[in-house]
Amino acid sequence: MRSYTDLPRATRLTVLFVVALFALSAVVLLIFRVARSGALPGTTVVGVDVGGMDGEELRRALREVQEARGGDELEVSPSGDDALGAGSAGTQGSVTTSGTDMGYRIDVVSTAGNVLERGRQGNPFAALADHLVSTFGTITEEPIDSFDEEEFRSWLERNDGELSTQPFPGGVEFEGSNVTPRYPEAGLVLDESELESKALGATRAPGEDTITVATEEAEPPTTDADVDELVESAEDLVSGPVTLTRPNGILTISPGEIGAATRVVVIEEDNDTRLDLRVGATALQRSLGDRVAQLETEPQDATFQLSGSSVNVVPSVEGFEFAPRTSARQVLKVASRRNRTGKLKGNTVEADFTTKDAKALKITEQVSSFTTLHSCCEPRVTNIHVIADMVDGVVIEPGESFSLNDFVGPRTTANGFVGAPAISDGEFVEEVGGGISQFATTFFNAIYFGGYDFLEYQAHSYYISRYPMGREATISSPAPDLAFLNDSDAGIYVDTSYTDTSITVTFYGNVNGEIESATGAPYNFTRPKRECRTNPDLKKGEEVVVQTGYEGFDIEVTRIFPSGDEEEFFTRYQNGPTIVERRKC
Template sequence: MSALRSRRVLIITAAVVLVAVLGYAVPAISLAGKVPPGTRVDGVDIGGLAPEAARSHLDRQLAQRVRQPMTLVAGGKRVQLTPAELGLDFDARSTVEAAMDGAATPAGIARSLFGSRQLPARVLVDEQRLAAGLADLAKSVDTKPVQGGVRYQGLEPRTILPKPGRALDRDGAAQAVRAAFAAGRDSVELKLRVAPPALTAAQVKEVAAGTARTAVASPLTLASGGKQATVSREQLAAGLRFVADGKGGLRPSYDAGKIAADMAKSLLIKPPKDASFTIVKGKPKVVPAQVGHGADIKTLGPAIAGAVAAGSRRVDLPATARQPRVTTAEAAKLGVKEQVSSFTTQYPCCAPRVTNIHTIADIVDGYVVQPGETFSLNDVVGKRDKARGFVEAPMILNNRFVNDVGGGVSQFATTMFNAVFFGGFQDVQHRAHQYYISRYPAGRESTVSYPQPDFRWRNDSRYGVLIKTSYTNTSVTVQFWSTKRYDIESQSSDRYNVKPVETLTEKGEDCIPMGGSEGFAIDVWRIFKKDGKVLRKQRFHTVYDPEPRLTCEK
């Protein structure tokens, strides 16, 4: 090759190289530090912008999507939450960095000059907030499996067969929500998974046919400190259940609530004695409380369940101290210092009902009603029975006088009602007699029977109330000792809506004659005073039916 030709080749080669270098260098220099032209992120054009400007532009354009609610659908439940509430956001910085990646390479320059590019926005996820949002949704769609168990209908075991539940697939839901947000979808269907029970139907049926039937085949004996009591088959079945034990089986569980009070009394080794007061020279003096001793009833349910599991028919309960309801220290702080009310009612001597009045008065005497406590005459006295000295005497039942154990105790309820009335304490429940009884103040009296109607009142003061009772052959008195709050006066209306007496004749050995009295309505006001000023008035409205004049023919 000649020298001239070689020189031409070199010149041509140099020119080509120069063109190539200039073709790369010129656009590279002009595009340096900018997002390549034609770059779009989820439809937002950021091409040709400096990185900071691109980030700001993306933040503005994508902010609406962060605030736009997404509909999450799971198990028929639809919940709308914004991506922000779910901890989702766009990462403009990393998105722009991704757009800039490779922009200065020849391929990047060529793409910038002759092409375009679509990029997804990068997503930021606050995993804790996303998990919390999905947990709230799960609460509304998850259903726990029914583990199955055994109950009783009477003495017959009845099975509750296991059933599967359902639960939100939280990991899958988190992925689906992130993907839907990144893709710009405003609704996403989330999957539920089956939550299987730990037990099988065969296991439940086996327990019902075997252990559950044997468990109530005979009574159970409770023993503590030399005392014994019996839990009948019916009492066992009423509280006994077989429930999942968390280990793939069933275990017995016993709810002792319905028998606890009776068993506590039956297994009482030494009764506790509340602190009370004795009146010495017109002043209350504290009588110390005494701690009792009896079976630990708190362990009754688990102990019976344990005996059933072991196939035993005897339960030995530990004995524990039985604390008094009112301690000595509490009594000293109750402000029981003076008589605040007293009331006496009269009756003819020596009838059987007088025995009942004296008996109930003895039971209630010395009882201390704590501040805020509601006193229930039936709860304190319990059912009237011959074992404690109550006898048969007339009472009103179904419009007639009948003989019943404890008849006549309404006179004590009436006497206490008036002590409550003049003591200024809150009447909670009282019911007047059906017929007016002349030995009681009209409209200011109360009947009582067991279990209803009860007589209840509330100590709405901040002081304790000591109940003291006394009686003679012809009268009973109830006194309240506390700290005096009010002077109480009683005011009564005239009788109105008077209804005449009906004369009747009946036959039968159980017939008890009735003297007859008019029916009427009456209003009584309790007037609260302090320092001579009327504070308020309370109205008691009472309606009495006419008592028939009944003659009995044998």
Template sequence: MADEDQTVRIDGTLKFPPVAGSLEPPTQGDPGRRRLLKRGLIGAGAVVGALALLYGVDLLLSQGALPRGTTVAGVDVGGLSRADAEQRLHSALDARIAQPLKVRAGDVDTTLDAKSAGLAADWPATLDQAGEQPLNPFVRLVSFFDRRESPFVSKVDESALDKALQGLKVDRDPIEGTIRFDGTTPTAVNPQSGQRLDGAAARRAVVDNWIGGAPVTLPVASASPKVSADAVREAVENYAKPAVSGPVTVKGDGKDATLQPATIAAALGFSPGDNGKLAPKLDHGKVVEALKPQLASTEQQGKDAQVVIEGDKPVVKPSADGRGVDWDKSLAGLPDLLSHKDNRVVTATYAKQPAKLTTEQATQLGVKEIVGEFTTGGFAADSGVNIRVVAEKVNGAVVKPGETFSLNGYTGPRTAKQGYVEAGIIENGAPGTAVGGGISQFATTLYNASYFAGMADAGHTEHSYYISRYPAAREATVFQNPDGSSVIDLKFTNDGPTGIAIQTIWTPQNITVRLWGVKRYQVESVPGERTNFVEPQPRPGPAHNCHASNGGPGFTATDTRVIKDLTGREVSRHTRKKVYDPAPKITCG
């Protein structure tokens, strides 16, 4: 027989051992215990019935009202009717909706305008969600003691929201570290991280949180620089400082050149390398600019072939090859050499330098006859000096088939160093002077020669004010900055199958430009009537060096170029229109 503290199965029933302080499950053979169980069940039923009655009453009483304990965007609307809840939400949230939405993306704090970003409240949907009565008894019981946040539903114009997010200017590329030289002293410039807005996640963050009243955090992805700050400092110590520790000697044929630390510092730059370190970048142009004059006497200059006119006949002047420093080969080992403080010597490598236009090439250009020419005159003596200098420079220039001739590009800087002098110009409608004045007359003459040769116009600009010695709407001006950079240029393209040689003939009275090649066209200029005249207005001149002027009227002019082949068949017709400003009347004193 089993002990009393064990459970024993008897006739399919279980007998539980007695436990101190507990009720022993009643058995069929224990009437007292059966009565106790019956009373317990009746009591439990009464409790359940009471709870069910309470649940039903609560459910009936809450019909037509929002569930107890409900909040929307932090606003308590529990127990209110739908109309009252909407009114309370408007009172609490309308001002919040109208305020700029504060957002933070990485290290950028800014704002969004909800309306411009396509955000608006969907009040019916918001109240529908808030008004759903919970049927779970436990949930309804908990609602007496807790709050339930119901979602605020938004209307979203996604395209407007995307546009607004893109306009936040959150994205920032990482800034790579580098090395800056103050004279010959290198200084580390530390890198800075960048960031990129996560568009999809940012859109979700705004839609979910814009009504909450607190700043919205927009997710960003960090963009790291390729080179660390430690790598920058390492480059300063191991490369930049040795690079400017002393001069570099370049040994030429019979003469040496010296590359000074200041030039090295000015020419030395750094960029991220593939190995996570800074890689030095040497500006060969600056290095060559410093070394070339020092080794110029060791080089032999070459000469391009020219087509010159002798006795009204084109003659090819032969080319000559030169011998000079091959700077690419000579400087190839310089970047590695700069990391050392000792044995800083480079040996210059010399190479043959062929002419850009050889004798054979010039002969094959087929230049044999005048294809276009033009003459202008009436210039002052000082302007005549500049016209002569530029004419001598351009005389003999060759334009190969398919090439474009640029007057500014061919002459280079036109300064006193090249022999130009101060001469008259028109500046803002008033007479003035400048070094190189008068070059526009040569430009007009060259333009007209190319015009009648049938060359393709590759870009020209007329004067702002009409000058009577030039054909209206068929003239050109040029201008350069003091450093020789082009501002207003004259260009034409040789679109024919043979070459073009430029001949210039200067006299103290006039300048003639002839283009030689193989004649393909007959060209006619058809000037239009001048219209829309505008009278000049008076204007006081400068206090110093004033030149009085009667001015001149402004007007509109046209010119039509008609190109025909040698049989007289029209090939093309083009009209150019020019509106000339009135030149003001300048009064002095």
């Protein structure tokens, strides 16, 4: 084999020149690549200079190109004699839109990748050529673009009525019990492939543009025979009234109401298309108006019925609610029967407090009961009866707390309370709701002997002889309150009853033994003070006793549980002043 030195001088010079040229090209290419970052200088996309851009700056520029291209106005219309009636805008049978509206998108990531690839190809000659062109001229890169398939399809659906007329599958029209056939008709629809191609080309071209798209006749999927068969079904449907019954009434739907609510639907199954009738739920409800409300019933909660010292559950009753969709389907079904009569179906409305809920509370027997006495026929008795009626029948679930103030609310005349004597700062005053502390005391003792946990209570400041010492409570708004926790595993049913001279509160639940109570002797007595008030109307030396004073004292009461545990209740009663009036104190 001949060595390099054996070659003719001219050949050696040629080889040396080629090698030097390659080396120089490599050096130049390396210099270009090091010196130039981002898109090569002079690179344009749709006339926009993106030279030197990289990363987000380049992608932002491409999005602006997309916005500019897609924003140009584009008018679309069917071609020639196929044009339809007046369109939504512009010329007859046309739609004015834009590429953006039709879903025009530039693949920003892929296009940016192509731009940045220029001058960086694996082929060094192609890369060097790009660098040289960018140095002395312009590199043009076309964007990768298309219509977003979902948005383009949505645009077609929105504008279908302007550019196409879909084939009419046929149907029927109702007027009372009369049925009129409407036979199938062919339609004209746009060539969607041509539309997409022309719209994309027009969007790529700068400025406004108009495109015309060919249409083709579309045959209906049904025949006249299908409509004739549908007419027979429609005539049967409105051949007479439909009667739907409930225990509390009858709903009669006339042929006219049935027809007004009926529509034709096209059903496609296994490459077969057929016509059918459906009664529309909304249309049926509109036709029936308020008549359905007379057949609806409210659910009734389960309650408790007392029998001596035991408790029975009175079952809940489900309510009934008219269900338009169910009834619409039922009308079609019942209309096919010979007697055209059926039981009205609807939604069952469950009670808020069901039989199951009531039984789960395990309220089976009397837990505690307490009665206090009072004089007859005083205004305070009215208030005692009002609050007793409010609380009667209350159910307190296991783990639930009960506040008398929260449950009863403000004592106002609007709520049935009247003015009656009450104690304020040791004196008797008149206030609306006065006297209800007697109910609070009775309620307190039902809690006490039921063995439940007191959350809040306050005894009277002064001892009142009609109440048991140390086992009584007062109540006012917003405080003091009487509240307790049902800390048992069974619910509590509260029963209140009264006579003209007594009030009784009874708790029913699940007995866990009997509560006992021990009351100690009063101690730490304090004598009443004497207060004098001036009354100039009295004679000299005359004295009138306005209020007789009473002693204060301390007392302790012990609640004894079946387990042997004890709970102490300490009460300190203040002394009440003797109040007298004299002409001069």
